[in-house]
Amino acid sequence: MRPLIAMSYGKELVYTRTFLGIMIVMLIVYFVKWVKRKDFAPGVKNLKADNWEGDRPFNIWLAISIIFLVLLFIMPDSDGHAGFISDRLCFLFYLFFTIWVISLKHSRRVMIIASSLVIFISLCTAHLYMKRVKNHSQIACDIEQLSGSIKENSIVLPLSIHKNWMYGHLSNYLGVDKAMIILENYESSTGYFPLNWNHKSIPNVTLGDISANVFPCINWVTNVENETKAIDYIFILKDFETEPEPCITQFLDSVKVYYRLIDNNQSGMIYGLKE
Structure with missing residues (x-):
């Protein structure tokens, strides 16, 4: 989750791990329901399954995220620690991976809970960033002076x-x-x-x-x-x-x-x- 951390590794780690946990739980819940829909015998009518018609878990967003994940392991990493290449590829992987997860058909309950938690995480990190940016802004003004x-x-x-x-x-x-x-x-x-x-x-x-x-x-x-x-x-x-x-x-x-x-x-x- 390092590419998702912008300023403070220690303070932001809890939020990025929570975000990753939300994505994993959403995937687990989705695939459990997806497998159950596939388990009905031929000819048996499943009314709930009709609501999921057209749902394709293996779509273009997953393909793009896999491409960036593969590139992450084969592209050079410049200086070996900050990583001009690897961090950016990893960030793009997380971006398209997140788009893929939320593009899947989840129940309304799952979406409400996940959205609420993600909004809370965003507000917490935004508050942290505002405090840091205020300090950085003062330093920039001092340098300009x-x-x-x-x-x-x-x-x-x-x-x-x-x-x-x-x-x-x-x-x-x-x-x-x-x-x-x-x-x-x-x-x-x-x-x-x-x-x-x-x-x-x-x-x-x-x-x-x-x-x-x-x-x-x-x-x-x-x-x-x-x-x-x-x-x-x-x-x-x-x-x-x-x-x-x-x-x-x-x-x-x-x-x-x-x-x-x-x-x-x-x-x-x-x-x-x-x-």
Whole structure:
């Protein structure tokens, strides 16, 4: 059920498991009745069975969900944990699997009970999402505010201390109001998307005298064969819940030789290249 969890694995797991349980119970109830309808002897009139005429459990929705389930096990999984491919295929499997389950002819009682439970689950998860989105919205506004200290068309290296993957791309809000080169774009590095880095034109991007790949915890796109170009600004997204890794602490101590703090708020910091 991992693809159905949007934000918090621990808090949402109970809801996704309940949803899966509802689907399984609906299938069990349906097939029990379906088998009973098939058990009547030839020539015996079954009035209840007439109401189920035309019902086909093995329909196009089941076929589509099976196709996505098969693709889930044969397609590559990119980085092996977040999964650009597998999570999306699994989500599509659950989507068409759910459509198949609800397209079957269930009794009114089963539909009322299942619908009520699903609506309750949706309201609970929506409440959870609203709380998280409100917090994320404030962080995005803080980041946009920090962009006022960055000159247009500058090169910015983002660094997120957060371990939560959802915060990894918030640095893009720096470019809401002005053009800048932000050295973070996971789409262009995977090969799964039409957007790609132009490696031939990328300069040898450095942090003062610090080159890429010196620190294992931080990296950026560069081309050592081209002209050297210093990074103008470093954006750091704060995390008050966990202590930074020793590697990140060492990295910050090293860059302070070449960069100075020029802006700071509750969500992030901006370091600018010393003149």
